[in-house]
Amino acid sequence: MPKPPHNWGRWGDDDQQGALNLLTPATVLAALGAARDGRVVSLAMPIRGATSGPAPTTVPHLAGRPLPQHFMSVDGGDYAAGVRSDGARIADDALLLSPHGTTTHMDALCHMWAGEELYNGHPAARVRSYGATRLGIEHAAARGVVARGVLLDAAAHRGAARLEPADRIGAAELAEICARVGSEPGPGDVAVVRTGWPRAWAEDPALYRSGQPGLAADAGRWLAERDVVMVAMDNAAVQGLGADGRSAEDVDDDLHLTLLWRHGIHLAELLWLEELAEAAAAARRCDFLFIAVPLPIEGGTGSPINPLAVL
Known part of the structure; x- marks a missing residue:
């Protein structure tokens, strides 16, 4: 069991849905109110087959x-x-396809763990070559994510089109962004954090692979304290990556362990947030209805998704 704070046992010893339990009927109905204009924006990047396209x-x-x-x-x-x-x-x-690292996707709670236990104490031995018999993505697919989304645009906050590879977004900066826009993510919400990093690919794929900006360790803890159900970002791993494609944090600070393993908070990565950022800035608002449903892949460690923002 990880050191506290964590959500193990919060929704019962057999729980396999984690923070998605916060999406009660009342919470979902309240989230529908965040859709005010009816404009739908896809937050997914295209899936283009390497054998039949560029x-x-x-x-x-x-x-x-x-x-x-x-x-x-x-x-x-x-x-x-x-x-x-x-x-x-x-x-x-x-x-x-393999969703991790190549497509807009959602991580299952069995995607990463420490020691011999998955989230909520499920045995890690349940993750096998043929799939995970505990905490697979099908448990998230059973209810999907229908929640209020809150856009935290770190790139715009810094007055930049995109962040730099070594940039890290800390808890204090997230709080500053929330104070500026007049809203912050709360229980049952999805925190959508924009770095603008997909723009780097168009500039130079080598630049894109030289590292990635992302959340700092204290930012992950800050979001967990606010009981969000998901953290969704346009980078590849939520946390920042070095030139070797790895994060530098240890077990106590690794954000996949903080969010997925300790708190049961699902992650969505490799989103396309440029159109949403433009629409949110024009409308002078940061909240919207967020919808994402993974495929019910039994035992899957993740699934491609097409997240929708309904403004």
């Missing part, structure tokens, strides 16, 4: 991760098109 040069991703593979059959082409008895042809898809 994905390596157009979509941000971490080095060394397998890129999505997409094969399509079109009118009897090269995959396995079907032909109906009336002569109509059918196109189909085959998609192979």
Whole structure:
């Protein structure tokens, strides 16, 4: 068991949904009020198959991760098109992907842990080569995330289009952003933090891979104290990364362990937040209805998602 504070046992010894338990019917109904204009903005980056499109040069991703593979059959082409008895042809898809590091995705609570226990004390031995029999992403898919989202635009706060690789966003800066916009994430909310880092890919993929800005350790603790259900960001790992693609924090400060393992707070990574940031600035507001539903992949450590912001 981790050192306190943590949420182990808070929703029962068998809990597998973590902070999503905060999304009660009353909380969800209240979140619907954050949609005031009815404008829908997707927060996902495209999934482009490396075998059939220019994905390596157009979509941000971490080095060394397998890129999505997409094969399509079109009118009897090269995959396995079907032909109906009336002569109509059918196109189909085959998609192979590893969501972590390559797509807009949501982490399951079995994605990372320390010692021999997963979140809430579930045995780590339950994570096997064929999938996790505890805390898989299907438990998050069963209810989805329908919550109030709060945009914390760190890049705009610093007057920059994007942050630099070594930049870290601390708890004090998050508090400053909240004071400036007049709102802060609370129980049952999704904290959406913008670094602007996907812009670096268009400048130079080598720059993108030279490190990544992200949250500092105390910022993760600050968000956990506010009982958010999810932290969603446009970088690859929520916390910052060095040039080696790793975070420098130890077990006590690693944000995946603070948020996923200790508090059961789901993470969403590699979002595209540029359009949302523009719309929020124009409307002079930072809150909206946030919707994200992972695929019910049994035993999955994560799932691609298409998060929606409803303004």
